[in-house]
Amino acid sequence: MTLDTVKHAAKTPEAEQPWAELGLKQDEYARIREILGRRPTGAELAMYSVMWSEHCSYKSSKVHLKQFGEKVPENDAMLVGIGENAGVVDVGQGYAVTFKVESHNHPSYIEPYQGAATGVGGIVRDILAMGARPVAVVDPLRFGAADHPDTKRVLPGVVAGIGGYGNCLGLPNIGGEVVFDACYQGNPLVNAGCIGVMKHEDIHLAKASGAGNKVILYGARTGGDGIGGVSVLASETFDDTKPTKRPAVQVGDPFQEKLLIECTLEVFKEQLVAGIQDLGGAGLSCATSELASAGSGGMRVELDTVPLRDSSLSPEEILMSESQERMCAIVEPDKVDRFLEICEKWDVIATVIGEVTDGTRLEIFWHGEQIVDVPPRSVAHEGPTYHRPYARPDWQDALQADDANKLARPATGDELRAQILQVVASPNQASKAWITDQYDRFVQGNTVLAQPEDSGMVRIDEETNLGVALATDGNGRFAKLDPYAGAQLALAEAYRNVAATGAKPLAVSDCLNFGSPEDPAVMWQFAEATRGLADACQTLGTPVTGGNVSLYNQTGDVAIHPTPVVAVLGVIDDVNRRTPVAFAEAGQLIYLLGDTKEELGGSAWSQVVHDHLGGLPPEVDLERERLLAEILISASRDGMADAAHDLSDGGLIQALVESCLRGGNGARLVVPEGVDPFVFLFSESAGRAIVSVPRSEELRFTDMCGARGLPATRIGVVDGDAIDVQGQFSIALSELRTAHEETIPGLIA
Template structure:
């Protein structure tokens, strides 16, 4: 943009009738009118760019805010909560003076457009959120949802996404300890790439995103600003995909993990020397977000000289500089006396750093270009006072018919031979098969602190070598359950993640979530969203686990076809000594197998109904959160006191899936006996919640069963670890080698 045609604040006041591209930038007509009302004039081009990205669905949560308030209103903070909703990531106290920050975010739309860079920059972005809190990142996770496993486009998207996650995370030297991979045709045009990270710090090292102290300098450091990702995550994730609108598929950001590694070390060294007053990473909405959020959260105003921003492309207009989502950039607020030292640390790590502005006495965010003022706004109106929509929502008219189409009526195996065949078909189906083809592309053990990683129930890392203190993280979600009943489905995701953490021996402590849904402009989708949020809030209240933060991803929809409602819930747990963790492998012959919890005829949305009949209908399993809490307490106590040697939660695929995974993991078979009152089919395939299978040393049997009896948890002896086959007495025998061949061969056959 030439100097002569620069759209300054003065010019905007004098030319109220200039046509502006508010619609192309994703603003609605009434939103544009509101911007004019706030400013008392039309916005400049630069101001319009800032409001459009910051008021996008992705950045402002304008359709979801009214429902998300329940997380603050309903769910009490426990003593462990140090930083809650509203910051870059939540922070909890895990003991011994350590604090842990964790969060999961979506990078769904960019990953469909450009799978490698979309997924890679998703990892980079979540890691910067963790650094911005003052923590050293110690691990990443990646819950994924893809289209049908045999669809040609899945062969384009999945390998690219996996290579992007591995390429970025492995280069950063961060272990990938957990996640999921689910295939379903509903994700065909809208795959879900959710990326999570965990970071560790001392209590006194927590940093927040605020610009305070008049005269303090604003330093932009990291990569140069380029034209990649302009309006990328922010606008791309605020629209449904529509092939007729190429403008809705803007450039996907490009990542450089080696630059990010330098950024991590440089930032942590600056933190260690107490050089930073406030800090913000540059992710979605780039410099627009960093400047407005820092100023809005602080006690003064801010003046920024946009000419001083280091560029990769000298032709960028000020609007493009403000909207660019170039990766590996951070913004720090530094006292004037410490600027020299901060810049010296950046130089040491070969990180470009530039003073681009300062904190002012006023309450305005002012941005200058070529000496002319192009932005003059109240930063709160950009960052925190955007539109709030109470979108209409209504239970869809097809919900009753879906729930009435009961999976219990599907044909069941006629004899033992058919039962055996269905077990093989289930464990080799894409969703139940081994995901080693994916996880083997990730480094799970770099840094040497990983004690549990995929395919275990939870990822676990040691954070103190002296004491063995560790944290565990599990991510779970089941879009099929949520489609049948979003309230119950969301609670089942919470319950499963809680159960997975407890099964490893860690005590569940706090929750984060990533809520993936279709278009909020569809009342049926908004109903699903409202119900899921209500379910998680009510569930966290009952379990006593606070929600520390999260992410909402809407518009996961192509035309009229929305994805299944997919709330992904992450539960963080703490374990006093990782040496006492419980793995899932049945590792010792002669140990006794116990089924904990109640098994009922619950097949709605089950893996069996999908793998055998390609059916979705009925009601999901019932949720009993008091039972989940009791089961969790017993699993943690039994682990701590050495009463169990292995544990595996029962979820997708029921008992036979869990036993197959534990047998293959440990290289030992199992002889199973169908308990009285159950038929073999229900025993093997039911997906009743609140259950786990454990292996108990014979010397501990009485102590373990007494504990379960006193606490009122059903514990049924169902067999013994033995041999090299899985035998269901009176029904069939399956050699482990046959199971291993079909379980581990399915995904490579599709993608290798």
């Protein structure tokens, strides 16, 4: 077959091309021809198809995402914002922290182990590309019904992939979530996050500047295991009638990635890199076009110099391959030899594949023949922008009118006791130790808090004990009831979780998981959730540093619940003052902070006891969240609270069970006068937390809460080996532990 060169493309304008098979729309293909003034070559078509995919171009979402930049001013801590591989914030003492959350949803359904493993690998390289040493990972996960047969296929594979890759890299897994719901049956959500640490002067950006500088591809050889990969998989819905996409799932090698990390950090240390980009979604198409687009000139690449695992790969396949463990660096000519020397030391293959030019084009050659001649911005940053139609679905009113507050409630203490055990043992509220025990949470020796704490925390300076905390949260049930409020509740919960450990919330990353943007109802959910998150970040003063959008999470015409996952990063000046969840000392006083209202819409109780979803989610009060966070941080800093736990899924009783089981101490509680015991225990009102306060600190603590106007109610004492609610019931910790810990192993193992 004749090679499709630029000259040949110009001479054969009517040649048929497989643009539709590559996921392009007819008008998109026409736009490419308009940009180039001719039809694209096969290689150019491959590049545009992956770079203009939903996953890479954000073509359906960017008109809404711009709110994050418009509404939320960058605070003093922001060093690098939206648009780079990951955001960077100043955490003090000369340190900067970079963090981000990404999705690997569709690949993880097709091939759970490799889909999840390469999701971890990809987010780690994003962090590495900023100049940082990766120090921890997190994994917010969503699966179908816990008792569904396919969940037994997907969940163990995903968990093994995350653990296998992260453990081999020597990165502690410090946080995340596991949620089960039938809506995720055909579309599990595998989101992965990473934190990296560096000094301010070590920040690197993805740009190719300086004519004559060399383009070096280093890391693993390029193979056919990830052709199209996530860029294609994440850009359409699953449909049983379509051919399998198994070959599109990437294959990871964590040992190669570990070498790549150490090699990259050494070339950074010797200041050998002028620009750098990891190869993730869209592979070389992305790395070359984005580096050239962000630089001041053009780029020439000799594609036939790329090291291959499969010599039969065509130029188009090489450009589309998403093979893992690869990076692309821009290096000044006089530093190339040293760069290659360090790569050889670490047994990392490195090849000069091109150079930066003083032109304006990205030019790619194959054995001397030009196969790509494009303006790089048109590939990387000027893809389609869709103003998708959206409309509030006609079923939304009926869903909200189906009020969960009207469901039948327990009438006696015995019924209340039984339903508590039922909720505590439900898959979403049960212990996830079977999962998290497969992750190394303490490797490197700097993990301060990890699952099942409210947020993960790592020390980043061993002398000063400076640390950072990260929490991820997102409640798809709340967002289904009201996507605007649901997104704000996700932010509020993550913000509250960080503050509960004693860290000050600084910045946000997000992973927005939704169904097909071609459905006006789904697009309305996305628009409302994005608006809600931007408004809430504006109020709380937490800028969005970056993130990810994952669309087309649906099977046929059935979409997942809208699931905006929000990650909040916080800083603590001394990790020795962190506040854990556990009630560790008998005799301490238990205080409930915040107001409890009759709010059961989307609650764990309504789901577990009644299999019900309806009504309105809890009310959001962001100023209350800010005040609560200030109190929790002050209590931690000044030694006024020995334990703290936010109230969210499952309400007060779930938080009490977790704090009691974690510390091995029971609790005696008194329901406040005039309060319904059921509402007291099961309401999921936001802006609340429980704390255990040493008796010696009670007056100081209550004075602080009173002076700042935060309701603080003494509800009990840490004591005994049971949770005893006066006048209602008593449940031994041994019975609670059995209910809490045996569910997941019984369903999955």
